[in-house]
Amino acid sequence: MSADVTPPADRQQHPAGLDPSVSAVELTRALCDIPSVSGSESVLADAVEAALDEAPHLRVTRFGNTVVARTELGRAQRVAIAGHLDTVPINDNLPTRLVEVSPDEAAADVEGTEPGAYLWGRGTVDMKAGVAVQLKLAIELTEPVVDVTWLWYDNEEVSAELNGLGHLADARPELLRADFAILGEPTRGLVEGGCNGSMRIDVRTHGRRAHSARAWTGSNAIHAAAPILARLAAYEPATVHVDGLDYREGLNAVRISGGVAGNVIPDECVVHVNYRFAPSTSVEDAEAWLRTFFDGFEVEVVDRSPGARPGLDAPVAAAFVAAVDAEPRPKYGWTDVARFSALGVPAVNYGPGDPQKAHADDERVPLAQIDRVEQGLRRYLTGLS
Incomplete structure (x- = not known):
């Protein structure tokens, strides 16, 4: 098990006030210990x-529970840097605490886990460590080499129609204009x-009800779905080269x-498929491809989300990639x-x-990782190599 190394006197909820002058690790703790479930x-x-x-170097705009802070230095380029404030529900994992992960536990845990010091608790990964780095740099860096639009928004972890960044894009798209964007989602x-883009469809077959003792008087819709599953099983995922990166596609039945x-x-019978x-x-071409792939069957699109080119x-x-050295x-x-x-x-994901x-x-x-991401963003925004 992880060893708890937080002094008992320190295991208390931080006040709602934030002090960006503390380290990014301590600021992460303060942010996480203010509950903010979607x-x-x-x-x-x-x-x-x-x-x-x-x-004073930032122009701050509040839109619902989305906060935007902009520099207006007249730089030749503007970069948007964003993070969401909400978390999934808490499950006895607040307040935060510092823990030490042993080599044995790291070896037995998920791929990529390393031994060492961790901050444990809801929101530490998704994504208040990234928000802490962003907030600290937004206040400290008064003369970045690019103009920066910092954005912190609500309701990312729930349905898309509630997403604060989406609402801002609809109502105030000028606040999202930039030459490049960085989202602080966790990326190690x-x-x-x-x-990748994502689309979910229902592929439906129809039959005729009958008593199973006299099955020949009916038509079995589940049996009729067998060709759908056969096509999915035979599908070979494509790998598509986009702006220097190879994106592996996927087509899977996720519910029947x-x-x-x-x-x-x-x-x-309904086969629910995620592409x-x-x-x-x-998304239009994706839908057309799916309808061709499932030709002969009834197809209904139930959810669609376009992908995003990295524009690297x-x-x-x-310049960003060179600065963060990743x-x-x-x-x-x-x-x-x-x-x-x-x-x-064009946009990338980059966060601890x-x-x-x-x-x-x-x-x-x-x-x-918190420290490394802070150093990388700092180098990028100050023009240091």
Whole structure:
């Protein structure tokens, strides 16, 4: 088990006020110890806004529980740097504490876990460590080499129609205009460019109900779904090269439903399919491809999210990659970088924490990764090599 190394006197909830002059690790603790489950971000948004109001070089805008802070230095380029304030529900994993992960536990845990000091607790990985780094740098860096739009938003962990960044993009798109964007989602301190798109569909078959003792009088919709599963099993995922990165696609049945009773031939079967497609493919083309792939079957699109190109060939992106000294990788999962991409802004993911620990009851972030991401962003924004 992880050893708890937090002094007992220190195991108390931090006050709602934030002090950005402390280390990024301590600021992460303060942010995490202000609970902000999706839909309840107002106290944390108030604290972030109050801290930013003390920085005269920033123009601060509040939009619901989304906080935007902009430099206006007249630089040739503008970079948007964003993070969400909300977390999934707490499960006896607050307040935060410092723990030490032993070599044996690291070897037995998820891939990429390293021995050493961690900050444990809800939100440490997804994604308040990234938010802490961003908030500290936003206040400290009064003369970045690019103009920066810092954004902290609500409701990322719930349905898309509630997403604060999405609401801001709809109501105030000018606040998201930039030449490049960085989202502080956990990437273990690596650069993950863009993201795959995602589409979910229902592929439906129909039959005719009958008593199972006289099955020949009906038509079995579940049996009729066999060709659907056969096509999926035979599918070979494509790898698509986009802006220097190789995105691996995926097509999988993730749920199947059908049947009404144990003695009734089913008259309907639905195979729920998730398609992950490269960011060079539009949602319209993805849908058209799926309809061709499942030709002969009824197809209904139930969810669609466009991908995001990383745009790593842009000079502003190349400068970022060089500054943080991390070889870019593709992001296979969907993130809010897609919202920037939809506005024509190339975007990457870059933040501390292993995404495999996001939402876990033992959510924890390596202290070394918090420091490394802070140093990388600092180098980039100050023009240091």
